[in-house]
Amino acid sequence: MAAPLTLLLIVAVTIRAALFRSSLAELIAERVEVVSPITAWKRVVEGLALLDLGVSPYSGDVFHETPLIIYMFHFLVDYAEITFMVSLNKNFRKQKFALEADRYPMDSLELIRSPKEMYYIPLKVAMFYLLNPFTILSCVAKSTCGLNNAVLALFFLSTIKGNVLLSAIFLCLATYQSIYPITLCAPAMLYFMQRQYIPVNFRRVSFWWFIVQYLFMYLGSLFVLICLSFFLLGSWDYLPSVYGFILSVPDLTPNIGLFWYFFAEMFEHFRLFFLCVFQINVFFYTIPLSIKLKEHPVFLMFMQLAVISIFKSYPTVGDVALYLAFLPVWSHLHRFLRNIFLVSCVLLACSVLFPVLWHLWIYAGSANSNFYYAITLLFNVAQILLVSDYFYAFLRREHHLTNGLYLKRKDGSEATLILK
């Protein structure tokens, strides 16, 4: 296990280092698919420069990262590669998580995974993450997205290990970075309750007591972080500039998300309404998904992560890579997947078409934004299909676990499951 992992790490580091030194790095750092206005390294550098000059980094409309990030880099500014190392390190964590996660998958007779298969899953997860071109691109672009992913990975790790306090702290860090991970509260709590044999029952005191405990830890650390940021900066400037920026989406630079085109085209007086509609999308799915998947918090986490990275306001390929890395964990669902061929073809084609259409739009001037948005839409539809396909496969597997693999109709013929 350790040997292939080391090999993998060496390969991954080599690829990144080679790209980092090549002239491609600059090109990649400019790509809108790879960096968003929040995570762009160029903007972080700008923020640092402002800070050095004694100006608030949030004056002007360039810097939108959180204060802690900027202070972290403040000390490390000469070591540009530190981002690169940090975003690599977290993958250790990720694969450890997977190691733990696999102990968990459900026991059943026919569909259970052999221990041998499970043994390799951490390696596969690490491979999916480290060798995913999306991750490599966002690492070479020095996008701070890598740090967000690291925090989220640490959150998963501590949750799976059962460490309530650490889990709450990392979740709060992730929330502090980009708000959206707040929806991961639900799966984390469900997971701990399952682990501690607390029934999910609204009339039980123990249920409420646990929720209060967890929320106290979570909100407490959030409070500490926010106050810390305030004391570091000496002003509340960062709140509108970071969270207002995420929620109200003033920057309509094209990216792989759904917001930019829609809000660029919209009449100003509808803006607030549709802003709410779009943002609710990210948060709302928590409720039905938690109800449906309350027995399977780890899968719920995966779903939430995918939903966040599809519907967030400034998505980048780094976010997509994070949830794609979890796909090997669900390799036992592959036999139930229906559209995986179609979806992977579309995802592949879209990833190639992004730069092509960008070139035609921006450089050649012969295409226009509609072309680019069409591909963005297709990319997101494919992602949604992918996630819903996994969801369906998961539910179907559950069904087979309880009802047996080969279903019979009453008259003895083979039955098929139809999802309507």
Next chain:
Amino acid sequence: MGLLSDPNRRRALISMLTRLNAPICVVCYFAGVAWFMGLAFEPFTLRTYMSENAMGSTMVEERFPAGERALATGREFAAHKKKVGGMPVDWLVKNMQDRGLEVFTQSFSRTLPFPDENKERYIVKGTNVYGILRAPRAPRTEALVLSAPCSPGDSNNQAVGLLLGLAQYFRNQIYWAKDIIFLVNEHDLIGMQAWLEGYHHTNTTGMSWSPLQGRGGSIQAALSLELSSDVITSLDLVLEGLNGQLPNLDLANLFYAFCQKIGVLCTIQGKLQRNDWDSVSGYSHTVQTMMLMVMKQASGRPWGDHGLFLRYHIEAATIKGVNSFRQYKTDATTIGRLLEGMYRKLNNLLERLHQSYFFYLMPSLSHFVSIGYYMPAFGLLAVILLLRALDLWVQLNTPPSTTEDGVADIDQQSSPGVLSVLTPLVISHLTGVALYALPIRFQETAVEHFPVSETEAVVLTAIAIYTAGLALPHNTHRLLSGEGTEQGWRVLKLVAVLYLAVLLGCTALINFSLGFILALTLVPLAAFVTPHVPKVLSAFILVILSPACTLLFSVFFFQELQEMPVSFQDGWLLYLSVISQGILDHSLYGSLVYPLIALLVYPCWLLFWNILFWK
């Protein structure tokens, strides 16, 4: 979404698609070709119309009187050119200054990677001269360009004369709202490249040039003039630019509208328009015109000095005067009036030309085919690849005993190792890199060892590497991964087919013609290749349909279309020069066709070659 979730209907559809795969593919192929040929049929095309309001409704009156004087200037220019033995810089500067322009010069030099035998140049040094007529009516934030090349020999003297004549006339008019830049560029495209890079402060090709001393506003449109005789019979419009980029259709519309108004014969691809579209000869005439455009666009090279402007988002075209044996002649005054009219309308532009189409084919000057009409032809070819991919996927996923939707036993066969797919991929791409990088790198070595010139050395090395690639890859995967399995080639073919589909799709978006021509030859090959077809025959077909042979056929076909058929011997020499021009275009102007073929298309084709010899 029923199709995505209902297993019964899915199964029915998929079984139909796999059962009827071959017939559907054949039908799609012929439908695609038929659709494409149908594009030239006039009832299926759209009439051109002016989309840009600023150029449409305003009437302008052309009054340019001084054609004769312009020709006299042209003769004077020719005399000075002969005397100096190149660009008469001082004469031009003085002349432009006399006409009240702000005049600047730019010198440039460039060493070609290997000698260009067509134009007989290796180390190029030259000077561009340009004069700016400042706009009296507006804040000088925008500009128009009129350029004429200073060509060696006796050609294009009249173009420079007319340019100077127009400059003098324009200077006395008060209605200019945009700067007008009159540019005389030496060494045709190389000079143009130097000037454009200097103007926009970029350096993409590593050329050395002196910085520009004076600039106008951002350039909105440009026309390049080529005129080699005092009177002409018709004007030819050249649109195809670098990498198959085309200017906005409104520029062609503008030219056509003024030719109609002034009564000048106008052609595109050197072909006059005919009215008998319903006769066979009329149809074949439009097909020829369209095919010529397709071939020129696919070549990815600039077909006139305007071609490099397009890269900078500037709408540009070349206007060529043609003097043939027709009775009816047009004099320089009329051409001057035509250009005056076009510039006055361009002067009225309020924003960049963007209203009309950028993706089009022109079967005649008055008709065009837009992207929505020609893309289905490509789509029908591309869908074959997707159908084949689906078929392979189904074959891979259903072992002999098929069961119901999804619930099938997959693990009875060991899946083919990653190595058996990765090895051919890596090897064929390395061959591609060699094809891309080695010819220029090794020209000196080749010249030392073989009795050939540098240009021949480069071309022949390229052909040698190309041919060597055929021998290389199909032996290697066995060494690394043992026996290739039945599943192995299927996986490899799935990868190759999807790769080709994405590659052709992207190519067709950027340069439809190139994508379509490649699809015409590569798609049938990708569809039929398996290790189980007769080896020798298939290998022969595969070679015939390979990118290099496609290029060879294209050369003959192009000559045929231009009504200048060549013998095989000449055709071969032409083929060699086309390859060297392709490599030169890449290193001089950044044309993408050569790297595309060498780094992506050729390796992809090698994958199919590899599948054929799978053991």
